[in-house]
Amino acid sequence: MQKKVVILGSSGGNLYNLGGKDPNALLGELIRQIQKADMTVSAIQFIAAEASMDHVHPTTKASLWTWDGGSAGKVFSGTLEEVNAEAVKEDERIAACIENDGIDGVILVSADPEGANRQALHAAAAKKLAATGTGGTSMAKAQAMGLNVVAVSGTTGTTNRTRAIANVFALSKHWGLKYQPAIGGSVSLPEASQGSVWSRISVRGVLMASLPGFIAMALTLILSKIPGLESFENVFNLMIEALPVIVAAVAAKQVSGLEEVAVVAGVITGVLSVKGGLIGGIIGGILAGVLVQYLLMKCLKLGFPTTTANIVSGGISGLLAGLAIYLFIGPLAIMLGDAVRYVINTALEINSVLCGGIAGLLIWPAIMGGMYHGAILPIILLEMEKTGNSFLGAIDMVGLVMVSAGIMLANVVYPRVKDDRTLAAPGLFINMVFGTFVEAAYPFMFSSKFVLGGALASACIGGLFVGFFNVRGTAYVPSIVAPTLSSDWLGFLISMAVSMFSAFLFTVLANKIARSRNRTSDQ
Template identity: 55%
Template sequence: MRRIIIIGSSGGNLYNLGGKDPQKLLGEIRTQAKAAGVEIAGIQFIAARGSMDTAGKGTHAEVYCLDAESGTPVVSYTGTLEACNEWVRGTDEALALALQNGQIDGMISMSADPNGANEKVVNAAVEKKVPIVGTGGTSMALISAKGAHVLLTSGTTGTTNRTRAISFVTAFAKHWGITYRPMIGDAAQAGAASDKPWKRINIRGIMMSSLPGFIALALVLALSKIPGLDMLSGVFDVLIKALPVVIAAIAAKQVSDMEEVSVVAGVLAGILSTDGGIIGGMIGGIGAGLLVNVLFRKCIEWKFPTTTVNIIAGGVSGLAAGLIVYYLLAPIALQAGEWVKVLIEGAVSYSPALAGLIAGLLIWPAIIGGVYHAAILPIVLLEMEKTGNSFLGAVDMVGLVMVSAGITLANIISPREKSEATVATPGFLINMGFGTFVEAAYPFMFSNKLVFAGAIVSSGIAGMMVGVFDVRGTAYVPSVMAPLLSNNMLGFIAAMASGLLCSLLITLAANQIAKKKQVQQTGEKINA
C-alpha cells in the first residue's frame, strides 16, 4: 500500500474554499485516498481562524495531526498562529525523517510554508524525489523552485474540497499505475467507490428536492390575488421560467455530486433549457451532471491545473448539455409536458366528479405501493409549472393529508387504547400544520381493515368533491393556507372538510366496534 502525508495550512484563498473547515477538507482527502488503496501516514496542517491573507501572529489557530489509532485528523495543539508555526517546526523533523527513510511515497501540499514551518519536510521530499501534488500558487511555486518532483500544481480558485481531493489522488494513481475510482455521493457515504454517475439518476429524488420551488410559486400566485399585490403576477411569471433552472441544478448536483462545480453546470444547463419546461431542465441537468464527471477526469488525465479543470468541468459541461436541449430537445420536452396536462384536463373535462373519484380512490394504494412519489408527484409538478396549482395536488391534500388528519384525530378523541392517542397526536398536528406526514395514519389503517377501507372511501369522496368544485390546489402547506393557494377557496374548504369528517366518523365507528369486540373477548375468557 502506498503511503502519503499531508502538509500545509488553511491558506488565504483556500480558507474561503474549504480551508475554514479542516475536518471536511482533510476528510475528503482521506475518503478519496481510501478509494485508491492509499494510506495517509501523517498530517501536519495549521488551521487559522481567518484567511492567511489577513491573519497576524496573534490570530488563533490549531494544528491538526494524524491520530495513529483512529486514522483521523485531530487537533494536537492550539494557540496563536505564531505559536502554532513554532510547534510545527518542532514536529517537522519526524515527518522529514520518515521521508528520508523511504517510508513515504507521496506528499500533498496545500498552502504550505516551504521556507518556514514546513521547511524540513519539504526539503526531505525534494531530496528523496518524492512525488508531490498540491495547491497554493505561491507555495507550490517555491516548492517547484527547490527542484521537487511535482506531479500536479494549481491555485485554489474555483476548486472545492472534493475536486481538489480527486485531483490529488488521480495524479498519484496515474503516476503509480494503480486503479482509482472516486468515491462520490451515496457511494462515499457507504464507503464504496463508483465511477458510474448514471446510476445516481433518480427522477423521484430530483422532483422531491425541487418541491420547495413549486410551493414558492404557489405562494406567489396566492399573494398576487390579494388586492394591492397584483404586481406579483410578474414575479409569478419569472418564477415559472426559473423552475427548469432549479430542476437542472438539483439534477446535476445529484448525478455528479461534485459540489459547487456540478451546481454551476446545472444552472448553466437549466438557463439554456427553459424553453423545454421542467422536463427540459431535468434533461439538461442530468446531461450536465454526467458530463461534469467525464470532463473532470479527462482534464486531470491531461494534467490541466485544478482551477482549469473545475472551470472546464463546470462551465463546458453546463454549456454543452444546455445547448443540446436548447437546439434539439426543448420542443420535444415541452410537448411531453403539455401532453400530461392535456391528458389530465381531458379526463376532468369528460367527467370532473368521476375523475376526482377515481383519483381519490387510487391515491392511497399509490402511496402505500410506492408509486406516488415516482409517478403522481412529477405529474403534480408538471401541472403546477403551468398554472401554479394542480388537480392532483388538490386530491393529494383532501384525499391523503385530510384523511390522515381525520384518522389521527379520531384516535385522539376516542382511541381503542389510551396509548394510541399519544401516537396519533403528533401526526395530526403535522398534517394540519404542515400538510405532510400522511404516513401517521398507517399504524391505524394497517391494524384495522375498516379504518383502511374508510381511508380509501373518504379519499374517493373528497376527490369527487374536488372534481365537482373544479378545484386546483396543492399539499405540503399548512391546511389553513391551502385554500388560499387554490383557484376555488370555498370549494377547496368543502373538499378538505369532506375528507377529514368522513375519515373521522368512520374511524370513530371502527374504534367503537373494536372496543366492543375486545370487551366481548375479555368476557368470554373470564367465563371460560
C-alpha cells in the same frame, strides 16, 4: 503494498473561502479519495485558522488537525502563534517518518515550506517523494526546495472534491495505479451514491429536491391575489420560468456528484432550457451532470491544472447541454409536457367528479406501492409548472394529508389504547403544519382493516368533492394556507374538511369497536 500518503498544509488564503474554512470537509474529501485509490493516509498536519491566512495575525484563533490512524481530528486549539509552535513538533515527527521510508507521497494544501512544513518537505525532497497540491506561492517554494512535484494547481474555481480528485489522480497516474474517483454522497457517508454516473440518474430524486422551488412559486401566486399586490403576478411568471433552472441545477449536481462546479453547469443549462419547460430542464441537467464528470476527468488526464479543469467542465458542459435543449430537445419536451396536461384536462372535462373519485381511491395504494414519487409527483409538478397548482396536487392534500390528519385526530381524541394518543399527536401536528408525513397514519391503518378501509373511502369521498368543485391545489404547505393556493379556496376548504371528518369518523368507530372487544375479552 499500499502507497502511503501524508497531507500537509493549512486553511490558506484564497483557499479559506473555497472550502478551507471547513477542515473536516476538506480533509474528509481528501481521505475519501485517497482510500478510493487504494492508498493509505500515514499522517496529517493541517493548520486551520479562523480567518484567511492573507489577513491573520499572531493572535488569530486557530487549531491543529492530525491523523490518529483512523480519522482526522483537532488535537490543539489556541492562537495561531501557539498552533504554529505545536505544528512544528508534528512537522518533526512527520520528517522522521519520511526519513525512515514510512511515506511514499505528499499532498500539499496551501502549505508553508519555510515554516510549519519546512522539515517534512526537506525530508521529502531528499527522498524524491512524489508530491502534488494547490497553492501557487507555496507550491513554487516547494519546487524550489527540490521536491518532486508531479502536478500543481491554484485554488481559484475549485472545490474540496475537485481538488481532492485532481491531487489523488496525479499521484495515481505517477504510480500507475487504477483510480475511479469517489463521486456522490458525502465525506461522512463515503459509500453513498457510488457507481457509474448513469446509476445516479433519478428523476424522482431531482423532483423531490426541487420541490421547495415549486412551493415558493405557489406562494408568489398567493401574494399576487392579495389586493394591492397584483404586481406579484410578474414575480409568479418569473418563478415559472425559473423552474427549469432549479431542476437542471439539482439534476446536474446529483448526477455528477461534483458539488459547486456541477451547480454552475446546471444553472447554465437551465437558463438555456427555459423554453423546454420542466422536462427540458431535467433532461438538460442530467446531460450537464454526465458531461461535467466526463470533461473533468478528461482534462485531468490531459494534465490540465485543476482550476482550468473546473472551468472547462463546469462552463463547457453547461453550455453544450443547454444548447442541446435550446436547439433540439426543448420543443419536444414542451410537447410532451403539454400532452400530459392535455390528457388530464380532457379527462376532467368529460367527468371531473368521476376522475376525482378514482384518483382519491387510488392515491393511498399508489403511495403504499411506491408509485407516488415516481409517477404522481412528476405529474403534479408538470401541472404546477403552468398554473402554480394542480388537480392531483389537490387530491394529494385532500386524499392523503387530510385523511392522515383525520386518523391522527381520532386517535388523539378517542384512542384505541392510551399509548396511541402519544403516537398520534406528533403526526397530526406535522400533517397540519407541514402538509406532509402522511406515513404517520400507517401504524393505525395496518393494525386495523376498518381504519384502512375508512382511509380509502375518505380519500375517495374527498376526491369526489375535488372533482365536483373542479379545484386545483397543492400539498406540502400548512393546511391553513393550502386553500389560498388553490383555484377555488372555498371548494378546496370544503373538500379538505369532508375527507378529514370522514377519516375521523371511521377511525373513531374502529377504535370504539376495538375498545368494546377488549372489554368483552377482559370479562
